Amino acid sequence: MKALILIGGFGTRLRPLTCSMPKPMLPIINRPFLEYQFRLLKKYGIRDVVLCVAYMPNDFRRHFGSGKKLGLNITYVHEKEPLGTGGAVKNAAKYINGPTFVLNGDILSDVNLKGMYDFHKSKKGLATIALARVKDPTMFGLVETDKKSKIERFIEKPSWDEVTCNTINAGFYIIEPNVLSFMPSGINYSIERGLFPTLLKEQLDIYGYVFRGYWLDIGTIDKYLQAHYDLINSGADFDMPGKMRQDNLWVGNKLKWGKNVDLNGRMVCGNNVNVGDFSQFIGNVCLGSNVRIGQGSVVSNSVILDNTVIGEGVRIEKSVIGKNCTIESSSSISANSAVGNKTVISRHSRF
Numbered sequence: 001m002k003a004l005i006l007i008g009g010f011g012t013r014l015r016p017l018t019c020s021m022p023k024p025m026l027p028i029i030n031r032p033f034l035e036y037q038f039r040l041l042k043k044y045g046i047r048d049v050v051l052c053v054a055y056m057p058n059d060f061r062r063h064f065g066s067g068k069k070l071g072l073n074i075t076y077v078h079e080k081e082p083l084g085t086g087g088a089v090k091n092a093a094k095y096i097n098g099p100t101f102v103l104n105g106d107i108l109s110d111v112n113l114k115g116m117y118d119f120h121k122s123k124k125g126l127a128t129i130a131l132a133r134v135k136d137p138t139m140f141g142l143v144e145t146d147k148k149s150k151i152e153r154f155i156e157k158p159s160w161d162e163v164t165c166n167t168i169n170a171g172f173y174i175i176e177p178n179v180l181s182f183m184p185s186g187i188n189y190s191i192e193r194g195l196f197p198t199l200l201k202e203q204l205d206i207y208g209y210v211f212r213g214y215w216l217d218i219g220t221i222d223k224y225l226q227a228h229y230d231l232i233n234s235g236a237d238f239d240m241p242g243k244m245r246q247d248n249l250w251v252g253n254k255l256k257w258g259k260n261v262d263l264n265g266r267m268v269c270g271n272n273v274n275v276g277d278f279s280q281f282i283g284n285v286c287l288g289s290n291v292r293i294g295q296g297s298v299v300s301n302s303v304i305l306d307n308t309v310i311g312e313g314v315r316i317e318k319s320v321i322g323k324n325c326t327i328e329s330s331s332s333i334s335a336n337s338a339v340g341n342k343t344v345i346s347r348h349s350r351f
């Protein structure tokens, strides 16, 4: 079986990080996010992958190439202008010649793809949408099903008095080739707001596969950080990069660990990390490769990407600092900040 992954969006909610890097290439625990989706596909024996690219397509090509090193066979289908989630699928029509998985390229999940495929086969619908259960459905598009799991209604971002269920579109689909005839060519078109409502209107059967596993859309700064916290805390279930140095610290090669460093939480370090004397790490912290933390700095619940240098006496709280940044000494970065790649923040700055 084949999988299409939709990775052509601009990722505007993750700006400024996505100004110089497409969202699916942003590292999560020091690996490009897309690798997590590749791992999921490989776990279920899916090796033929079609990447639907539009924004910064060469970043993917350069990094993953033909996919051979990852044990995958990757084909790239390029949109000159982003065509939307549905337009991207239509643009890749020639690769859809049987039931095909379609994945949003920004969902971290352990959805059981075999369970979903067996469900799809047993229901014999034109499409199956994976449905995740969430506590607050008002932020999402609700999907209502009947007792036989047939989808009856889509409700976009409902208010609380419109909430009738807690199942939302999880951004993983199986489609049959015949759905392509309901999709217009060459125009921007949405799979969620265009294709699926059209199939319902035509009284065609689409089904919802509710799963209980992990599900997170990494598309905002808050959720991007949450993905790190969840993986850092998932312990044995997750193949953490590097070596476990103590039960709350995973490190790459050539770590320099200063005197009197206080680690009060869990931390992951890439290669060649230098942690200054008297620095302090609180909660969940992830440092990329070649990161330097100056003496006496305090980093809590934050992600610092590769090649960034943090000066002395800096405070960083619940934030993401991009690649190749310099945060000069005595600066302070408050919660929910995102600093774009190659930014220089001068001494004593406050954010």
Ligand code: GTP
Pocket (backbone or CB within 6 Å): 006, 007, 008, 009, 010, 011, 012, 013, 014, 023, 052, 053, 054, 079, 081, 082, 083, 084, 085, 088, 104, 105, 106, 219
């Ligand atoms: P925001 O701008 O922050 O909403 O992010 P986004 O552009 O990624 O949009 P969204 O989160 O709705 O997209 C869901 C998934 O579909 C992501 O993996 C996107 O990369 C992908 N996607 C969205 N639009 C397109 C498109 O026009 N073409 C392709 N190939 N993929 C798209």
